[in-house]
Amino acid sequence: MASHDTAPSRPRTRVSGIGVVLVFVYVILALAATGRSTVQILRDFDEAPFAYSLSALAAVVYILATVSLIVPGRVWNRIAWITIGFELVFVLVVGTLSLVDAELFPRDTVWSYYGMGYLFFPLITPILGLVWLSKSRGVIRTDHAGDRP
Numbered sequence: 001m002a003s004h005d006t007a008p009s010r011p012r013t014r015v016s017g018i019g020v021v022l023v024f025v026y027v028i029l030a031l032a033a034t035g036r037s038t039v040q041i042l043r044d045f046d047e048a049p050f051a052y053s054l055s056a057l058a059a060v061v062y063i064l065a066t067v068s069l070i071v072p073g074r075v076w077n078r079i080a081w082i083t084i085g086f087e088l089v090f091v092l093v094v095g096t097l098s099l100v101d102a103e104l105f106p107r108d109t110v111w112s113y114y115g116m117g118y119l120f121f122p123l124i125t126p127i128l129g130l131v132w133l134s135k136s137r138g139v140i141r142t143d144h145a146g147d148r149p
Helices: 018-047 049-070 074-100 112-118 121-135
Strands: none
Touching: 018 049, 018 121, 049 074, 049 121, 074 112, 074 121, 112 121
């Protein structure tokens, strides 16, 4: 009698193919925004507290987006949608405000001018992220017992 492998099949993940590239870009953005905001806040916070606080917010968003794309489960998938959607809204709002009323931002933020200082990756990445999430909607890892469908 042949024995069958009773081990559960390896869970599928949305972090494959182009998803790996997306996560890599988010890691780079998280590191860059964290470094930028840390230096800005420690060195020159009094010059532009609003702008530098937005850079810190961007860092937190990029870190959370990165983690939510990597960690398995429906809860983290939902967090990815919320975080990346929030990111897109803020890139559009801050980008537009930085063009319309430059006095609001005496110093650039990560999201100023739609992320021009970062080669527009802050604008492109959430769009690609939301497209990727929609295409990988059925591919959610369910490794954790609390996240099982």
